[in-house]
Amino acid sequence: MFIVTILIFGFSLSVQAGDNILIAAASNLRFAMHEVCQDFQEENPSIQTKVSYGSSGNFFAQISQGAPFDIFFSADTTYPELLEKEGFTVKESQKVYAVGKIVLWFPKVSNADPDKGFQAVTFPTVKKLAIANPRHAPYGRAAEESLRYYGLWEDVKEKLIYGENISQTAQFVHTGAADAGIVALSLAISPKMLHEGRYWDIPDESHSDIEQVYVVLKKGKEKKSIRKFLDFIHGEKGGNILSQYGFVIPGTGENGS
Amino acid sequence: MNFAAPLLLSLKLSSVTTLLLLVLGVPFAYWLVFTKFRWKFLVESVVALPLVLPPTVLGFYLLIVIGANSFVGQWYESIFNKPLAFSFQGLVLGSFLYSLPFAVQPIQTAFSSVDKKLLEASWSLGRSNIYTFFRVILPLSRHGIITGCVLSFAHTLGEFGVILMIGGNIPGITRVASVAIYDEVQSLNYGTANMYAAILLSFSFIILALVYFTNRRFTRTM
Numbered sequence: 001m002f003i004v005t006i007l008i009f010g011f012s013l014s015v016q017a018g019d020n021i022l023i024a025a026a027s028n029l030r031f032a033m034h035e036v037c038q039d040f041q042e043e044n045p046s047i048q049t050k051v052s053y054g055s056s057g058n059f060f061a062q063i064s065q066g067a068p069f070d071i072f073f074s075a076d077t078t079y080p081e082l083l084e085k086e087g088f089t090v091k092e093s094q095k096v097y098a099v100g101k102i103v104l105w106f107p108k109v110s111n112a113d114p115d116k117g118f119q120a121v122t123f124p125t126v127k128k129l130a131i132a133n134p135r136h137a138p139y140g141r142a143a144e145e146s147l148r149y150y151g152l153w154e155d156v157k158e159k160l161i162y163g164e165n166i167s168q169t170a171q172f173v174h175t176g177a178a179d180a181g182i183v184a185l186s187l188a189i190s191p192k193m194l195h196e197g198r199y200w201d202i203p204d205e206s207h208s209d210i211e212q213v214y215v216v217l218k219k220g221k222e223k224k225s226i227r228k229f230l231d232f233i234h235g236e237k238g239g240n241i242l243s244q245y246g247f248v249i250p251g252t253g254e255n256g257s
Numbered sequence: 258m259n260f261a262a263p264l265l266l267s268l269k270l271s272s273v274t275t276l277l278l279l280v281l282g283v284p285f286a287y288w289l290v291f292t293k294f295r296w297k298f299l300v301e302s303v304v305a306l307p308l309v310l311p312p313t314v315l316g317f318y319l320l321i322v323i324g325a326n327s328f329v330g331q332w333y334e335s336i337f338n339k340p341l342a343f344s345f346q347g348l349v350l351g352s353f354l355y356s357l358p359f360a361v362q363p364i365q366t367a368f369s370s371v372d373k374k375l376l377e378a379s380w381s382l383g384r385s386n387i388y389t390f391f392r393v394i395l396p397l398s399r400h401g402i403i404t405g406c407v408l409s410f411a412h413t414l415g416e417f418g419v420i421l422m423i424g425g426n427i428p429g430i431t432r433v434a435s436v437a438i439y440d441e442v443q444s445l446n447y448g449t450a451n452m453y454a455a456i457l458l459s460f461s462f463i464i465l466a467l468v469y470f471t472n473r474r475f476t477r478t479m
Contacts, residue, residue: 022427030444050428053443062425066325066340069427167443174445192445 019225020048022068026075026212027053027167028100028139028184031192032245033073039241040232047225055165057136063088063217070220071229073212075100075166076138080215093216097233098247100210101185102142103199107176114200118150121159121180129159130172130181138210139166143182145207173197185246212247260449262429263437264456270345270433271413274352278360278409283402286364287390305358312355316422319351323423343425348433351419356409363408367401368394404468411464414457 025033030053037049052069054062059072060079064086074080080094104121106112112120121129131147132140140162147153161177163169166184173181174193188199214233220226232238239249289297289304307315323341324330333341341347371394379389395402417435424431426440434453441450 027443052426052428052432053440054426062343064325065320065342066330066334067343067425067427068340068430165443171443171445 019046019223020050021220021223021225021229022070023049023051023073024059024063024067024069024071025051025053025073026056026059026138027165028075028186028212029053029073030167030187031190032186032242032247035241035245036233036238039237040229043232044225044228047228049229053165053167055132055137057138058165060136068219069217070223070226071214071216073097073214074138075210075212076141077211077213078138080213083215083217088217090216090218090221094213095215095230096211096250097214098212098242098249100139100142100212101204101246101248102139102146102182102202102207102210103185103188104202105170105173105181105183105188105193105197105199106179107173107197108195109176110179110197112180114198117200118146118152118202120200121147121152122155126179127159128161128172128178128180129156130161130163130169130178130183132166132169132182133162133164137163137165137169139182139184140169142207142210146182146202149206189246211250260452263432263434263453266345266429266432267414267434270348270352271410273349274356274413275360275406275410277349277353278356279402279406282357282360282364282405282409286361286368287394289361289365290368304361307355308358312416312418313422315355316351316419319347319354319419319423323347323350342423343427343431345430348420348424348431351423352413352416355416355419356412359408359412360405363401363405364398367398367404370401371397400471403471407464407468411461415461 023033023037033051033053037051041047041049056074056076056079059067059069059074060082063069063072063083072080072083077094077096080089083089084091084094104114104118106114106120110125112123112125114120116123120126131143134140134144144153147156161172163172163181167187169181170183170187170193172178173183174196182202183199185199185201187193188197214230216226216230233242243249289301294300320342321327322329323333325334325340325342330341341350375393375397376389379393380386384392415435416433417439420431420433420436421439424433424436426432426436432440434457438450438453438457441447441453
């Protein structure tokens with residue numbers, strides 16, 4: 001039985017090589033990138049995009065251990081720079097594609113009042129506050145900076161639960177496992193979360209800019225499809241999708257919201 | 258994303274791993290049973306390690322050993338022109354080590370429970386070790402070998418931590434069913450996650466039921 005299955009799979013192996021792009025994307029892009037890829041593939045049916053989502057720090061580690069990605073959409077500027085230094089990238093291919101925002105998100109069931117702003121996290125009704133792990137998730141770093149900026153870090157330290165990346169953090173609040181969470185705006189306004197809770201915009205001045213940079217990796221150097229994909233991201237359609245998800249597109253100033 | 262892809266990948270990984278474990282596990286178990294090697298207990302301990310170790314320990318060390326900066330990783334890449342970590346082959350290696358005790362232990366037990374008198378009878382009739390192995394030991398250990406295969410298959414199917422560490426979560430390459438569940442939950446697709454989970458649950462249950470069923474039949478016929 002096993003031998004038969006192996007034979008069948010042996011044949012299916014050879015089909016894998018084609019014109020496809022393997023993308024590593026910071027998990028704040030989870031829903032936005034999905035839409036970008038869908039639209040891109042509609043225009044370019046011969047190109048297949050495959051996306052893996054995770055924290056930027058985790059991808060940095062994987063790529064430096066030889067993970068076969070063609071392009072890396074980070075949630076910050078640091079990890080692409082480090083990869084460049086270590087020689088894993090195509091020189092001068094780094095570019096800011098979006099600037100992210102963070103929000104304080106409450107599930108519908110929570111009786112916290114988002115209009116109270118950040119003070120709401122100190123209320124006893126918020127027993128658990130979810131943030132992404134600041135050690136390897138840029139959105140977690142921004143969350144920590146904001147909490148410190150408002151002098152709330154010490155107050156909430158005991159309440160914090162850490163998501164491995166920003167979408168796991170969103171999942172923690174979405175399921176109600178945490179009473180509040182600091183998540184990416186791009187996740188908060190995704191169809192999955194929009195009507196499941198309420199959010200408060202965390203002011204940009206409370207944390208350093210979440211400049212998101214992509215970088216083409218050595219594995220993707222020869223692929224023409226990458227150029228097409230990047231043109232799409234920077235084009236009108238790609239830009240529209242990203243700004244719909246609350247990203248500020250560099251060079252265009254404010255986003256629509 | 259293609260719903261079936263992670264399931265097929267899981268089946269493929271489990272099949273390849275089980276086949277490897279069968280081919281290498283049988284002679285290895287034979288050696289463990291018949292060797293006079295005094296440090297055998299150390300070898301047995303190493304084989305059993307995955308039973309007690311957190312998968313992250315195995316995953317971490319594997320990543321160090323097969324990663325792009327390691328000797329093994331670079332050697333592999335120079336031959337096959339692609340990295341071993343984050344590839345299907347890397348997963349096979351990880352799964353092989355992770356499921357090793359599940360294959361070797363039942364086979365070893367089966368080999369050592371074959372009646373010594375039968376072996377001596379075969380030898381005293383002038384039959385070679387190899388003949389004795391294939392005509393006496395192997396047929397009598399049938400059920401231990403099947404148990405070893407089935408358990409390795411099921412255990413590999415249920416592997417998560419090692420795969421996430423050495424394989425990442427790459428669609429079509431290393432995103433097996435257990436990792437797909439994790440990914441779907443983070444995409445807030447609880448429905449899809451539930452479907453994968455239910456399939457794995459039923460499959461594992463059926464496999465275990467089969468093992469216990471054949472064991473029961475075996476003990477009856479003893």
